[in-house]
Amino acid sequence: xxxxxxxxxxxxxxxxxxxxxxxxxxxxxxxxxxxxxxxxxxxxxxxxxxxxxxxxxxxxxxxxxxxxxxxxxxxxxxxxxxxxxxxxxxxxxxxxxxxxxxxxxxxxxxxxxxxxxxxxxxxxxxxxxxxxxxxxxxxxxxxxxxxxxxxxxxxxxxxxxxxxxxxxxxxxxxxxxxxxxxxxxxxxxxxxxxxxxxxxxxxxxxxxxxxxxxxxxxxxxxxxxxxxxxxxxxxxxxxxxxxxxxxxxxxxxxxxxxxxxxxxxxxxxxxxxxxxxxxxxxxxxxxxxxxxxxxxxxxxxxxxxxxxxxxxxxxxxxxxxxxxxxxxxxxxxxxxxxxxxxxxxxxxxxxxxxxxxxxxxxxxxxx
Ligand code: IPM
Ligand code: MG
Numbered sequence: 001x002x003x004x005x006x007x008x009x010x011x012x013x014x015x016x017x018x019x020x021x022x023x024x025x026x027x028x029x030x031x032x033x034x035x036x037x038x039x040x041x042x043x044x045x046x047x048x049x050x051x052x053x054x055x056x057x058x059x060x061x062x063x064x065x066x067x068x069x070x071x072x073x074x075x076x077x078x079x080x081x082x083x084x085x086x087x088x089x090x091x092x093x094x095x096x097x098x099x100x101x102x103x104x105x106x107x108x109x110x111x112x113x114x115x116x117x118x119x120x121x122x123x124x125x126x127x128x129x130x131x132x133x134x135x136x137x138x139x140x141x142x143x144x145x146x147x148x149x150x151x152x153x154x155x156x157x158x159x160x161x162x163x164x165x166x167x168x169x170x171x172x173x174x175x176x177x178x179x180x181x182x183x184x185x186x187x188x189x190x191x192x193x194x195x196x197x198x199x200x201x202x203x204x205x206x207x208x209x210x211x212x213x214x215x216x217x218x219x220x221x222x223x224x225x226x227x228x229x230x231x232x233x234x235x236x237x238x239x240x241x242x243x244x245x246x247x248x249x250x251x252x253x254x255x256x257x258x259x260x261x262x263x264x265x266x267x268x269x270x271x272x273x274x275x276x277x278x279x280x281x282x283x284x285x286x287x288x289x290x291x292x293x294x295x296x297x298x299x300x301x302x303x304x305x306x307x308x309x310x311x312x313x314x315x316x317x318x319x320x321x322x323x324x325x326x327x328x329x330x331x332x333x334x335x336x337x338x339x340x341x342x343x344x345x346x347x348x349x350x351x352x353x354x355x356x357x358x359x360x361x362x363x364x365x366x367x
Contacts, residue, residue, distance in 0.1 A: 004315050005067040006037045009044040009060070012080075012089055013288025014298035014352075015073025021300035021356030022071065022307050025324070028363055033320060040067075044096070045075030045089035045288075055092030064096055068273075069314040070281040071307060072096070074288035089288075097137050100279050102268035103168065104175040105135040105247065106309070107285055109234075109254035109264060114332040118259035118341060121231065126257050131237045132183070133254055134176040135247025137268055139168045140198075142244045162198045164243065169205040175269065176241035177213040184238035188219045190226040190246055202243065223250070230254055251285060261286040262299030262340040265306035267313050280314045282306040292339075296351040299338040301328055304359060327362035331355070 006026070010019040029035040042048075042060045049055050055075070064070050075089040085091070096102075111119065111129035119126045144161030151157075173189070180187040189206040191199035203220055210218045221229065223246040229236065230250060234257050242250060255264045264286070270279035284302030292298055305328060312321035336358045339349040350358065 003036045003038045004069075006039050006310070007060075007063055007067040007070045008039060008041045009064075009070060010041070010047070010073040011044045011075045011288065012046040012077050013074050013290045013293040014286075015045075015075070015288055017294070017296065017298050017352050018284065018300040018303040019071070019073045021352060021359070022303050024356055024360060025304060025307060025363070028360055029320065032364070032367060035315075035317065035320065044072060044092045046077055046080045048092055049080065049083070049087055049089065053087070055087055055089050056095050061095065061099060064100060064281075065279075068275070068277065068280075069310045070096065070100075071303075071310060072281060072283040073303060074284065074286065076288045077290040077293070079290075093283075094142065096281060097268060098143065100268075100281060101138055101270045102279060102281055103136060103138045104172050104269045105137040106179065106267045106269065106313075107133040107135060107247070107251040107254070107264065108266075109133065109251070109258050111258045112263070112329055112332050114329075114335075115259040115263070115341065119257055121257060125233065125235075126259075129234055129257060131234060131254065132179060132239050133247055133251045134172065134179060134239060134241040135251060136164075136168065136172040136241075136243050137247075138244075139164055140244035162196060162243075162245075164198045164202060166201065166205050169202050170209055173206045173209040173241060174212075176239055177209060177216055180216045180239040181213065185215050186217045186219075186238035188221055188226070188237055188240050190221050190223040190240060190242040190250065192223050192246075193220075194222055198243075206241065226250060227253060230257070255285050260299065260340045262302055262338065263305070264302050265304075265309050267306070267309040269313065277314050277316075280310065282310045282314075296353065297339045297349070298352050299340050300352050300355055300359075301338075304328060304356075323363065323366050324359075327359050327366060330362040330365075331358040334358075 010016040111126045116127040141162040144163035191202040193199035193203045268281045308321045308324040311317040
């Protein structure tokens with residue numbers, strides 16, 4: 001059997017630095033666990049624009065369609081702020097999501113015990129937190145037409161459209177119910193059915209899909225109330241399913257519950273390929289962090305945990321994913337901290353590669 005294939009797109013800002021640590025971890029699995037991947041690397045975002053004049057070259061897009069999984073670092077940076085909207089770094093990522101049809105974006109927010117003190121919320125609110133936001137990723141206001149900036153009378157009007165078909169809602173709802181079945185069997189759907197027709201339809205379709213999952217306890221919340229409940233008592237949730245824009249906002253909020261945006265991985269999954277595995281792209285929830293890029297300060301854990309999700313969802317290696325997540329938990333429990341995980345108390349933070357060293361050491365100690 002051919003080795004599973006992995007396309008790595010480090011991207012911009014801290015993307016290349018955190019991805020370098022993941023490359024070492026991938027090599028470790030090859031050398032120590034007999035898990036060898038065919039790894040290829042390519043450009044996305046500003047890096048692709050600098051070389052090709054487009055944030056995603058067609059050849060890269062084609063490669064992404066062929067591999068078993070894509071692992072992406074981050075895109076964007078101030079250098080590209082003035083670029084035309086159509087070639088902004090973010091367009092590369094959005095094209096990948098859209099053309100690979102990655103409609104189900106899993107964003108876990110898990111609070112590691114060792115970091116419970118670090119959250120801006122009280123420890124008892126976040127300790128032991130383990131929730132997943134399922135964000136619809138290929139439709140809604142991110143892609144809806146009409147869109148644009150038009151002239152109307154003597155002024156300009158900015159337009160974006162929230163649009164969801166029943167089938168788009170149904171497939172993401174189904175993936176959220178499936179996930180809830182494998183977890184705590186609780187699903188909360190968030191929309192704004194009080195002000196948006198798309199929200200009314202969302203609620204109806206999710207309710208319809210729930211009939212196929214009688215074991216899952218379904219609830220509905222307006223997304224604004226959901227944001228409030230996420231900060232008030234996040235442990236009331238197990239799985240949350242929501243649209244593209246609300247999911248973007250709620251997942252950043254959920255990320256901060258865990259102490260740092262530098263900790264959170266994500267998996268974007270599409271329909272099954274011929275091998276039965278879903279089309280998939282894995283990426284940290286954090287952005288390119290241009291303010292610290294190139295300084296070796298970035299926390300590689302979100303990207304490392306994104307690879308763990310790839311092991312679990314694309315490569316059927318749940319036990320090895322557990323091993324990698326366990327290694328991260330171990331080093332955090334031992335006190336390993338990058339700068340984002342430290343207060344102002346004068347403790348010397350680990351560099352990106354030192355954190356990588358520690359995770360590799362914990363992996364080696366695990367076998
Ligand atoms: C995310 C990011 C992206 C989004 C940007 C980079 C396009 O914020 O993945 O959450 O808005 O979806
Ligand atoms: Mg976001």
